[in-house]
Amino acid sequence: MGKKNRTKVILIVILAFLIVFAGGFGFLYKTYLNGLKPVSEVSEQTAFVVEEGSTMDDIINKLYDEGFIQNVKIAKIYVKLNKINEYYAGNFLLDKNMSVEQIFDTLSDVSKASRDEVMVTIPDGSWAKHAAAYIAEKTNLSAEEILQKWNEVDYIYQLIDKYEFLTEDVFNSEHCFLEGYIFPETYSFFADTTVEQVTEKILDYQNEIYLKYKDEILASGYTVHEVYTLASIILFEVSNEEDMYLVSSVFHNRLNDGWKLQSSVTVCYALYTYESWEDCERDVTIKSDYNTYQVDGLPVGPVSNTNEMALKATLNPAESNYYFFVNDISTGKAYFAETYEEHQKNVYKYLY
Incomplete structure (x- = not known):
């Protein structure tokens, strides 16, 4: 090959290299510019x-x-x-x-950057609709939009994917899919916020509580949803820690022996609006999957948003032969009985 031809070949190789390099650089630069573009053309x-x-x-x-x-x-x-x-x-x-x-x-x-934060307290045993109202009082959100989001199927499925303690059982709820999982606590939220931010901050904390008791829940023989459901009933019935363990024993004894729970607080939730506890005692025939005077076993879901104390009592019931209890309305103290006859005496003594 002559000198001129060799030079020509070298020039061709160099030119080809530059073309490839330029093409590659151009491709990378175009990829870079595309990567800087918005993810959507639509405002969201x-x-x-x-x-x-x-x-x-x-x-x-x-x-x-x-x-x-x-x-x-x-x-x-x-x-x-x-x-x-x-x-x-x-x-x-x-x-x-x-x-x-x-x-x-x-x-x-x-x-x-909005830095204004507000403190919102969700009391023990609150219903989801009450929790939404407490949040709405302090933030830019309305209770209606919060509850709407908490009943949005697609959003709940996103939460189920994210949080192990949530399952499709929540869709059995008659009022709010997240009932029972809005953990009672004092939270710090931004004053200008979104339902998603508020919800996931609450559920992040709920997840911490769940992980503490995960092994006990898995060993209990009940599903996570059932454990939270029973805990919600116990908290609704009594607020005293000692009584919680005994009430838990009553319900476990009834469940183990195939008795109906016959908890009037489940009637309260079935009614969803009531004037006094007497309404819940009177309306025990109401047709609802929450009414434990009518359904066997546990209701379809939680009847309040439970705290850690009630969760512990659910998983660690006291040992007893009690099948009945009644609360003294004036003091909140619970009185327990092994037989219906003993229970009736307590009812007349402490309830009327």
């Missing part, structure tokens, strides 16, 4: 929380997990290239049609 505003102490990697991963960006690696490259190292903790309003640039412009703007 959603709150995004940057927790205190979050790193940039934490924020980027969370943005991806919550569907705000397309690609974690591209977002990290963008942050490094643009030397973005200033961001703020708080509650931000982002939109799914924001580009990566717009998202980080927002997160870097302290004026767009």
Whole structure:
């Protein structure tokens, strides 16, 4: 091969290499630009929380997990290239049609970080509708939109995928799918928030409680839903810890021997609106899958949102031969009996 031909071949190889390199670079650059585009062309505003102490990697991963960006690696490259190292903790309003640039412009703007927090207390034994009202009093949310979300099937399925203690049994509820799982506690929420943020903060705490008792629940012979259901009845019946263990023994004895539970608080929940405890004692014939005067075994779901004390009592009933109890309305003290005759004496002595 002549010198001219060799030179020509070399030039052709170099040119081919440059073409391939340019093509590859162009492809990578196009991929990078596409990765910076919004995930959606449609506006969908959603709150995004940057927790205190979050790193940039934490924020980027969370943005991806919550569907705000397309690609974690591209977002990290963008942050490094643009030397973005200033961001703020708080509650931000982002939109799914924001580009990566717009998202980080927002997160870097302290004026767009809502830091106002409110304390919301959900008392022991609250119903879901009451919990929603307590949250609505202190936040930008309405009780109606909270309850609507708590009964949204698609959203509940998302929660079932996320939280082990939730199962499809929750769909048996007549009033609220999350009844029984709104853990009573004092929570700190952003004043401007979303139903999802509030709900998942509550359920995150519920998950901590569940994990403490997971092994006991699995060994109990009952499903998670059944354990929470029985705990909700016990808490509705009595608030004294010592009485809880004895009430638990009453219900376990009845369940083990095939007796109906005959708990008037399940009638209260079946009624859902009532004036006094006497309504629940009178209306024991109401047709409802919650009415344990009519159904065998446990009702279809929790009748209140239970606390840890009642959960412990459910899993560790006292040893007794009691099958009956009655509460002194004036003191709240429970009195127990082994026979119906003894129980009737207690009823006349402490109830009337």
